[in-house]
Amino acid sequence: MALDRDHVLRSAAALLTRKSTATMDEVAKAAGISRATLHRHFAGRDALVRALEALGIAECEAALERARPEEGSATDAVRRLVREIQPAAGLLAFLYGESQLWEGDRQNAGWQRLDTRIGALFQRGQQSGEFRIDLTPVWLTEALYGLTASCAWATLDGRVAARDFPTMVAELLLGGALRREES
Amino acid sequence: MALDRDHVLRSAAALLTRKSTATMDEVAKAAGISRATLHRHFAGRDALVRALEALGIAECEAALERARPEEGSATDAVRRLVREIQPAAGLLAFLYGESQLWEGDRQNAGWQRLDTRIGALFQRGQQSGEFRIDLTPVWLTEALYGLTASCAWATLDGRVAARDFPTMVAELLLGGALRREES
DNA sequence: CCCACGTGAGACACGATTGTCTCACTCTGG
DNA sequence: CCAGAGTGAGACAATCGTGTCTCACGTGGG
Numbered sequence: 560m561a562l563d564r565d566h567v568l569r570s571a572a573a574l575l576t577r578k579s580t581a582t583m584d585e586v587a588k589a590a591g592i593s594r595a596t597l598h599r600h601f602a603g604r605d606a607l608v609r610a611l612e613a614l615g616i617a618e619c620e621a622a623l624e625r626a627r628p629e630e631g632s633a634t635d636a637v638r639r640l641v642r643e644i645q646p647a648a649g650l651l652a653f654l655y656g657e658s659q660l661w662e663g664d665r666q667n668a669g670w671q672r673l674d675t676r677i678g679a680l681f682q683r684g685q686q687s688g689e690f691r692i693d694l695t696p697v698w699l700t701e702a703l704y705g706l707t708a709s710c711a712w713a714t715l716d717g718r719v720a721a722r723d724f725p726t727m728v729a730e731l732l733l734g735g736a737l738r739r740e741e742s
Numbered sequence: 743m744a745l746d747r748d749h750v751l752r753s754a755a756a757l758l759t760r761k762s763t764a765t766m767d768e769v770a771k772a773a774g775i776s777r778a779t780l781h782r783h784f785a786g787r788d789a790l791v792r793a794l795e796a797l798g799i800a801e802c803e804a805a806l807e808r809a810r811p812e813e814g815s816a817t818d819a820v821r822r823l824v825r826e827i828q829p830a831a832g833l834l835a836f837l838y839g840e841s842q843l844w845e846g847d848r849q850n851a852g853w854q855r856l857d858t859r860i861g862a863l864f865q866r867g868q869q870s871g872e873f874r875i876d877l878t879p880v881w882l883t884e885a886l887y888g889l890t891a892s893c894a895w896a897t898l899d900g901r902v903a904a905r906d907f908p909t910m911v912a913e914l915l916l917g918g919a920l921r922r923e924e925s
Numbered sequence: 926c927c928c929a930c931g932t933g934a935g936a937c938a939c940g941a942t943t944g945t946c947t948c949a950c951t952c953t954g955g
Numbered sequence: 956c957c958a959g960a961g962t963g964a965g966a967c968a969a970t971c972g973t974g975t976c977t978c979a980c981g982t983g984g985g
Binding site for chain 3: 602604
């Protein structure tokens with residue numbers, strides 16, 4: 560039962576990542592169950608999206624946990640974070656484009672928790688002198704989400720290889736397009 | 743009449759940037775016209791979105807034109823491009839999230855034209871030694887779109903000041919988060 | 926003045942999606 | 956074997972957005 564629910568959620572995430580307007584019927588078929596059973600798990604489309612949001616937040620927090628953001632240099636911590644977040648990138652991209660989640664004043668507090676922790680990582684990098692201080696931690700956090708979603712979509716379209724995901728996102732976010740003189 | 747159409751288009755762009763699921767009725771009200779008149783300008787929602795797509799492409803091409811991508815260093819050209827693209831950033835963010843435009847095989851050829859020209863700019867930077875070669879021009883182009891959309895949304899929410907848009911996008915895209923030793 | 930045109934307002938039907946319900950089937954444990 | 960829980964299939968009404976239509980209004984030119 561709990562396993563069923565998780566399986567349904569993951570199928571829905573995979574489908575909605577590709578086709579964000581998918582019908583409840585399509586979601587059910589993708590999970591290999593009937594629409595009736597889908598409704599037994601999730602009261603409605605809204606409830607499903609909320610559950611996906613909670614899953615996305617949980618996966619991001621788990622990725623952040625695994626990345627050990629307090630450990631070692633902030634640079635390496637960001638690289639670890641990007642690597643750990645890749646499995647959730649598709650789901651994240653879907654949620655990122657689901658404006659329904661952002662317009663109300665009742666948005667999930669989990670995002671703020673995440674923003675705070677990721678922002679703190681960038682701030683730590685600034686304080687240690689690793690990161691430049693003219694880009695705010697808030698913007699760097701936003702850019703991390705944005706680049707993650709962009710690369711997830713580009714991967715789906717085949718414009719970027721999945722194995723290059725960590726490099727592409729982390730290297731652009733950290734080093735930018737400019738070539739370094741040193742190193 | 744032609745002016746009316748342009749005014750309607752711009753109102754729709756402004757509204758749909760904030761609320762991508764806005765109704766035809768809401769779009770009409772935002773433009774100060776009735777739904778009937780809106781339908782006289784655009785056969786349906788699809789036609790409206792397509793017209794917005796064409797407008798977005800045209801604005802991007804105009805921005806690219808103004809930025810003179812062949813002139814001077816590629817770095818400065820990218821900075822100019824980001825600056826010129828800012829007025830269209832909201833519209834671009836809306837289109838970027840409109841998956842309807844990408845899933846079919848009948849996507850507007852304008853995007854490919856743009857991708858090619860912007861990709862060429864990044865390639866020029868790589869050939870001149872300004873840009874690193876381990877990030878593909880395709881990914882850099884994608885990242886430019888992604889960061890533009892992210893910053894547009896962050897600006898709407900007040901997380902980033904509009905006046906900082908060019909700096910935030912261009913500096914992150916070009917230099918990344920890492921602090922430079924030299925310069 | 927009068928007519929033609931564009932417009933706003935509203936009615937209407939249609940399609941798509943949703944949420945709820947019922948019923949028959951299957952499997953599992955006692 | 957049997958009872959009960961869970962499921963799939965389908966019917967059903969309700970809702971919402973859409974596309975089309977009609978009609979009345981007013982405005983500007985002939």
